[in-house]
Amino acid sequence: MTDTPAFDLEVSMHQDDPVFHLHGRLMDQQQADRLMGALDEVLSKGHERIVLDLEKLQYMNSTGLNILINVLTRTRNAGGDAVISGLSASVRQLFVVTKLDSVFTIANGVEEALGKLKS
Numbered sequence: 001m002t003d004t005p006a007f008d009l010e011v012s013m014h015q016d017d018p019v020f021h022l023h024g025r026l027m028d029q030q031q032a033d034r035l036m037g038a039l040d041e042v043l044s045k046g047h048e049r050i051v052l053d054l055e056k057l058q059y060m061n062s063t064g065l066n067i068l069i070n071v072l073t074r075t076r077n078a079g080g081d082a083v084i085s086g087l088s089a090s091v092r093q094l095f096v097v098t099k100l101d102s103v104f105t106i107a108n109g110v111e112e113a114l115g116k117l118k119s
Contacts, residue, residue: 005024005025007027007034009021011038014114017047019051019053020035026059026061026063026067027061031067032070035071036074039071039075043074050071051082051113052068055087059090065098068084081117083114083116086107
């Protein structure tokens, strides 16, 4: 048995913007469904700008990247945006290698990300 953390997701509100705190490993469609369900909920309440806090996300594969691209597309189609914060070194490298660091707005922490949403 491996000691790999499962995926977990918490959504908190900072002022009027939702922050999605992702934990563990983002790797499959079941996790995508959970994240997209939470996104649908905040979008339906008129919150089209979100922060994806990846500080506690330990691993992500290409499926995980695809999930985040889907989140970005849906927020932008709703007239908003998604800002990523708190990338670990390994996850940041994945963004650099795939050149997605030029597609996403990336911040060092949640407060900086919230500031980027406002600008």
